[in-house]
Amino acid sequence: MVFAGKKSFLFTVGLLGQLAFAVTLYDEVPQDTFGIEKFYPTKEGSVEWNSAHWANGHARGIEWDGDADDPLEWTDNRSAGDASPFFKIDGNGVMQMMSSGPRFHINSQTEWAAKKQFYRDVEFTAYYRRGEASANGPDYGGMVMGVRSGALGHASGGGNNCDANTYYARFRHDGKWDFEKEWKHPGSYYQSEGVVGKQTPLWGGAKLPTDRWIGMKFIVYNSAYPDNGGPDESRTSVRLELYIDSISNGEPASAKWEKVGEALDEGKDWSGASGGAATIDGCKDYNGLEDAFAPILKGGGIALMRTDGSTNNVVQGEYKYVSIREIDPYGSFAGGTTGIRRSPYTYRGVFPSKPAKFDLNGRSVPQNAAPGMYLFRRN
Numbered sequence: 001m002v003f004a005g006k007k008s009f010l011f012t013v014g015l016l017g018q019l020a021f022a023v024t025l026y027d028e029v030p031q032d033t034f035g036i037e038k039f040y041p042t043k044e045g046s047v048e049w050n051s052a053h054w055a056n057g058h059a060r061g062i063e064w065d066g067d068a069d070d071p072l073e074w075t076d077n078r079s080a081g082d083a084s085p086f087f088k089i090d091g092n093g094v095m096q097m098m099s100s101g102p103r104f105h106i107n108s109q110t111e112w113a114a115k116k117q118f119y120r121d122v123e124f125t126a127y128y129r130r131g132e133a134s135a136n137g138p139d140y141g142g143m144v145m146g147v148r149s150g151a152l153g154h155a156s157g158g159g160n161n162c163d164a165n166t167y168y169a170r171f172r173h174d175g176k177w178d179f180e181k182e183w184k185h186p187g188s189y190y191q192s193e194g195v196v197g198k199q200t201p202l203w204g205g206a207k208l209p210t211d212r213w214i215g216m217k218f219i220v221y222n223s224a225y226p227d228n229g230g231p232d233e234s235r236t237s238v239r240l241e242l243y244i245d246s247i248s249n250g251e252p253a254s255a256k257w258e259k260v261g262e263a264l265d266e267g268k269d270w271s272g273a274s275g276g277a278a279t280i281d282g283c284k285d286y287n288g289l290e291d292a293f294a295p296i297l298k299g300g301g302i303a304l305m306r307t308d309g310s311t312n313n314v315v316q317g318e319y320k321y322v323s324i325r326e327i328d329p330y331g332s333f334a335g336g337t338t339g340i341r342r343s344p345y346t347y348r349g350v351f352p353s354k355p356a357k358f359d360l361n362g363r364s365v366p367q368n369a370a371p372g373m374y375l376f377r378r379n
Contacts, residue, residue, distance in 0.1 A: 025334040032125065034321040035252040039219060039243075040123050041333055046326035047117040049074055049106050049303075054320070055093035061085025072115055076107035078156055078304070083312040096131075097307055097316045106303040106324060107151045118301035121221035121329055122147050126305065126322040127250045128171070130210045133314035134307065139174035141308035142208050143317070145218050147324075148299025154185045161185040162283035165272075165299045167265075169218040169242045175203045179240050179263050183272035183292055184280050192261055196270050202244075202260070213250025213320070217243040217257065221329035222297060223264070237266040238295045239329070250320065265295040272296070 026041035033050050042048065053069050060069065063085050067075035079086045080101030087104060088096040097104070108117045128143035149166040152159020164185035170178050176199040182188035192200040203209065219241040240263040248254040263270070273280050273292035283289035303324045309316040 024328055024331040026328070026331050027334045030333045030335065032323050032325075034323070036125055036215075036255065036321060036323070037252075037257065038123065038325075038333075039217065039257075040221075040327040040329055041331040043121070043326040043328045047072070047108070047115050048323060048325045049108075049117070050323035051093070051095065051320065054089050054095055055091065057091045058089075059091040060089050062087040062089065072108065073110075073113050074106050074108045076105035076110065076151060076302075078103040078105050078151065078154060080155075081312050094318050094320045095322075096318050097305075098313055099316070100309045100312050102306060102316060103154065104305045104319075105149070105151055109151060109301055117326060119147060119303055119324060119326055120298060120301065121327050122219070122303065122324055123327045124218045124220075124303055124324045125216070127213045127215045127245075127320050129213045129250070129318045130173070130208050131309075131315035131317050132210055133311065134173060134309050134316045135210070137173055137307070137309040137316065139176075140170070140172060141316070142173045143171040143214060143216055144306045144308075145169050145216060146304045146306070147218065147220050147302075148296050149302040149304055150300030151302045153300065160286060162280075162286045162289055163300060165296050166304075167220055167238070167240060167296060167299075169216065169240070171202065171208060171214060171216060171244070172199070173208050175201055175205065175207045177202045177242070177260055179242070179261075181265070181270055181272040181296070183289060183294075183296070184283055187272070187274035187277070187280070189271045189273060189276045191263055191270055194261075194263065197276060200261070213248075215243075215245030215248065215250070215255060215257070215321075217241075219243075219327070219329075221327065223329070236295075236297060237264055238297065239264055252321065267291075267293050267295045269293065 028041050030038050032038055033052050049072055053071060056069055058069055062077055064077055077086050079099045081099030083099035086099050086102060088098055124145055124147055134141060146166040146168040150163030153161060153163030162184050164182050166182045168180040170180060178190040178192040178199045180188050180190045190199060192198050221239055222236050223239040224236050242260040243257045244260050245255045245257050247256040271277055271292040278292055280289055280292045305319055307317045
């Protein structure tokens, strides 16, 4: 069934039909510019950023003045280190990170951007290939994607570290995955599998593979549906979902997206300060921020990609097929569902999180497998 534009329908669900909610059906192609499956429909009237202009045949470097080929002019270099250039674009769709602390911001909040988009509820998709030069890089480096960030909140000149306010998803160099929450730079804390202070091995004990494209979907949205009840706008929380394509080696037509994990930040036990501290020092007089457990409900509207290495002017990692969209987390595609089978109660966050493990060929490994079944050679 095809609908023109979008239509809203009221559904009643629950054990006794006690919970009613509106679902908007979107007449939208459920694949992005690169043929990658979308999980959630795009919010009407929003502006998408993607990296299609990296494949315009123009090889170039990015310094401090952004990317002149970015049609939205949202490319914003906030890197640490001393490289020249900080990023290389090969003209065929791939961006290489060249400094010891590359920070590629997607930032529409600058005064010169003709179009604006404040990213809050997002589906952020990219493929990443770890560079050989990162072999001696820090464990916390790797494929790191952040949302709701403040452009000047990470030790940038003219900014304030109290504006960091970022949720990250990380496929780390040491082979673990986690979500990280940062209120004031550089303090942060992490969780995985719903356990604060935990980082979970993703590759069966091995490190993040090199010379292999790995896909990530990082989805973040505000949720007024707590796990134990119906809608309650007065206690909005933040839902984070993380998916991986470890199979296709960067070929969207062969992608197999699998859920890695999720988190629900209700402001109870997940701190955004160093070591899990309950309070944030030095921000109260600036922006009123003091409670480190508070969820990041709005943030600064910026998305970013980063990694960390130990040297400059070498390839730390590569990104391609990047897109970020503002989504309707309670909408659906009019033409049917996506390939990811989610519980009909997804809108309430009531779906199980199964820890994911993969071998170095990208194949899923049973959770109860004997260690010898998935401890493959290290890179």
